[in-house]
Amino acid sequence: MKALLKAELPELKLVSRGKVRDIYAIGMDLLMIATDRISAFDHILPTGIPGKGEVLTQLSAFWFRKLADVVPNHMISTDLAEFPEDLSEYKKILKGRSMRVKRAEMFPVECVVRGYISGSGWKDYIRTGSIGGITLTPGMRESERLSEPIFTPATKAADGEHDENISFAKMANMIGGEEAEKLRDLSIELYLRASKHAEARGIVIADTKFEFGKNDRGILLCDEALTPDSSRFWPRDQYRAGQSQPSFDKQYVRDYLEKIKWNKKAPAPPLPAEVVRGTQKRYAEVYFMLTDSVLQQ
Numbered sequence: 001m002k003a004l005l006k007a008e009l010p011e012l013k014l015v016s017r018g019k020v021r022d023i024y025a026i027g028m029d030l031l032m033i034a035t036d037r038i039s040a041f042d043h044i045l046p047t048g049i050p051g052k053g054e055v056l057t058q059l060s061a062f063w064f065r066k067l068a069d070v071v072p073n074h075m076i077s078t079d080l081a082e083f084p085e086d087l088s089e090y091k092k093i094l095k096g097r098s099m100r101v102k103r104a105e106m107f108p109v110e111c112v113v114r115g116y117i118s119g120s121g122w123k124d125y126i127r128t129g130s131i132g133g134i135t136l137t138p139g140m141r142e143s144e145r146l147s148e149p150i151f152t153p154a155t156k157a158a159d160g161e162h163d164e165n166i167s168f169a170k171m172a173n174m175i176g177g178e179e180a181e182k183l184r185d186l187s188i189e190l191y192l193r194a195s196k197h198a199e200a201r202g203i204v205i206a207d208t209k210f211e212f213g214k215n216d217r218g219i220l221l222c223d224e225a226l227t228p229d230s231s232r233f234w235p236r237d238q239y240r241a242g243q244s245q246p247s248f249d250k251q252y253v254r255d256y257l258e259k260i261k262w263n264k265k266a267p268a269p270p271l272p273a274e275v276v277r278g279t280q281k282r283y284a285e286v287y288f289m290l291t292d293s294v295l296q297q
């Protein structure tokens with residue numbers, strides 16, 4: 001299997017190419033195609049991970065269905081047969097990795113929920129004793145479980161920049177207090193519901209990021225949801241507080257990039273075949289564990 005690094009559909013109108021997804025217009029809706037691109041430290045790597053796009057799309061679809069009673073989402077369909085436009089000539093590119101979605105006006109914030117202290121949250125905590133302005137109990141250990149999940153929003157960074165953690169007050173200033181509260185409560189509720197499902201299947205969701213938008217009918221959960229790109233997934237049976245954890249997510253790639261001491265500036269280095277395979281394996285495994293099913297190729 002070859003990695004799909006770019007989805008080219010010359011007959012459709014390209015709306016944008018993100019770090020991972022290529023987005024086209026179909027009428028008033030959007031066609032989101034998850035490519036096999038992988039980004040780390042906010043750079044797109046030159047090497048793709050074959051099949052990664054399928055995992056992201058199908059896992060997001062799984063969660064959108066499962067959590068639809070918490071908040072409506074942007075998904076219309078992942079079934080090519082239900083795409084009205086004649087896209088059959090692109091079947092090979094689209095199959096398994098594309099989703100027709102409702103176009104939304106996106107809130108310019110990343111809604112991060114943390115149930116455990118790790119990653120940038122752990123770094124902030126060591127430095128300041130708090131994350132995003134939320135003061136935490138002193139003396140916590142790396143990867144420790146928080147007494148309850150916390151909401152730590154971030155702004156979506158411009159290309160090549162790091163996302164910046166912001167306080168809830170700043171988020172409320174940016175988008176309005178009422179909607180900020182609504183997004184916070186929804187994010188926590190989604191996290192709790194998803195964690196319960198995942199834990200029963202041997203996976204700890206240490207933290208995750210949601211993106212919301214709105215259309216004329218109200219708030220929608222958009223983008224991807226609870227995937228290994230947007231979340232830290234840890235195998236429950238190996239979890240030990242006080243250290244970093246083995247994981248089913250992009251951490252494995254980040255660890256490799258740290259090991260080779262990449263300075264995190266362009267150009268990003270390629271990944272060796274072994275790291276590509278290791279990533280594929282982790283993404284496929286977490287998909288299987290969470291959904292009890294194998295990917296549709």
Ligand SMILES: Nc1ncnc2c1ncn2[C@@H]1O[C@H](COP(=O)(O)OP(=O)(O)O)[C@@H](O)[C@H]1O
Pocket residue numbers: 017018019020021022023030074101102103104105106211213222223224
């Ligand atoms: N329903 C939607 N309507 C409009 N934009 C969306 C919707 N869902 C997701 N998006 C946007 O589409 C892009 C998804 O592609 P992605 O590769 O994740 O981009 P990025 O590099 O910005 O993370 C994101 O910028 C996201 O905010």
Ligand SMILES: [Mg+2]
Pocket residue numbers: 018019020
């Ligand atoms: Mg994204």
